[in-house]
Amino acid sequence: MQAVKITEHGGTDVIEYGDYPDPEVGRDDVLIDVKAGALNHLDVWVRRGLPTLDLEMPHVPGSDAAGIVVETGPDVTRFDEGDRVAVSAGVNCGNCEFCRDGDPTLCVNFHLLGEHVTGVHSEYAAVPEDNLIPVPNGVDWITAGSTSLVFQTAWRMLVDRAELEPGEKILVLGASGGVGHAALQIADYTGAEVYATGSTEEKLQYARDHGADHVVNYEEESFADWVRAETGGRGVDVVVDYIGAGTWRDSIKSLAKNGRLVTCGGTAGPNPETDLPRIFWNQLQIIGSTMGTPGQVDDVMELVWDGTFEPAVREVLPMSEMARAHEIVEGREGFGKVVVRPDSEL
Secondary structure (H helix, E strand, C coil): CEEEEECCCCCHHHEEEEECCCCCCCCCEEEEEEEEEEECHHHHHHHHCCCCCCCCCCECCCCEEEEEEEEECCCCCCCCCCCEEEECCEECCCCCHHHHCCCHHHCCCCEEECCCECCCCECEEEEEHHHEEECCCCCCHHHHHHCHHHHHHHHHHHHHHCCCCCCCEEEECCCCCHHHHHHHHHHHHHCCEEEEEECCHHHHHHHHHCCCCEEEECCCCCHHHHHHHHCCCCCEEEEECCCCCCCHHHHHHCEEEEEEEEECCCCCCCCCCCCHHHHHHCCCEEEECCCCCHHHHHHHHHHHHCCCCCCCEEEEEEHHHHHHHHHHHHCCCCCCEEEEECHHHC
C-alpha cells in the first residue's frame, strides 16, 4: 500500500509518500480502507521530534482518519465488513486503576495512534476495535475524517474538566485553529459568553459566525488588556490556552478571581513563564486535559454527525502533498483543519 512516512525527525523534507507494508490485522483489530484523514499540530511535533518519543523509522503518522471496514480480527464484535467508521486516537491498557475507575484518559500507559505507535495516514490502517466510532450514512468523508481528535479534546476541556456553565465568560485563544474552532462552537453551545482571538479579519469573522460574542486581533492589541476592558476589569471565568509560551501570562491575567485556565498543549512552546502571585492570590485553577473518554467521544460526535458542530476545512490535499499540509499548519494559514486523502481517492 501507499502511506505517508517520516524517515527521521526534522523539517518537511523528511516526509515521504510511497510503498509501505500492508497492515497486519490483530485479533481485536479492524482494517479500514481510509477515505480521508486530517492533520493536527501533533503531527508537526511528531515530525520535529519530542523528548519522550523513541520511534522506529520510517514512522507512519496521523491520528485522524475515516473509512470503510474491509476486514475484522476474530475477536471483533462491534463492526462488520462495509461499516463506515472514524478513528479515535487515544489508546489505553484497560487494566490499570484509572481504566477500571472509568477514565481511561488517565491510563498509566495512555498513548496516541500516530504519535507513539503507527498512525493512520495511509491507504489502509489496522486499528483496535475500541478506537473506532460508527459514522452514520450521509456524513461525508471530509467531516468524518477531520473531527474526532479536536472535537473530543475541546469537549473534554470545556464540559468535563473546566465544567463550563451557561452565562459564564470564556476566552478561546486561537479560535480559528483545530481545537480552537471546536472549542468556540462548544462554548457557544453551552450558553457561555464567548470571547475569541484571531490574527486577521477573516479569522475574526469566522469566530463571529460560529459563536463568538466578542473578538480581538491579538496582533494589534494585548488580548489580556482587551478582556479586562470588555469585562469592566473583572476578567473571564475560563481561558482555553493550547498555545503556551507567549500567551500564558496574559491568559492568567485575563482570568477573574477563582477562574480556570484549561490547556491541552503548547503549540508555541511547552515551558512558558507563569505568574505565581496572581495564581494564588486570585485562587486560580490550572487544569490539564487530553482526549475524551469513550462516553464523551460519543456525546460530542453525535453533535458533529447531526450538524450541530461543523469542522472548518482550510484545504483538501492528496497525501503525497503532506509536506505542504505541514507548511499550512505551521504557518497558521487560513483556519480550521487540513484534510488529506490517499492519492487513490482523488
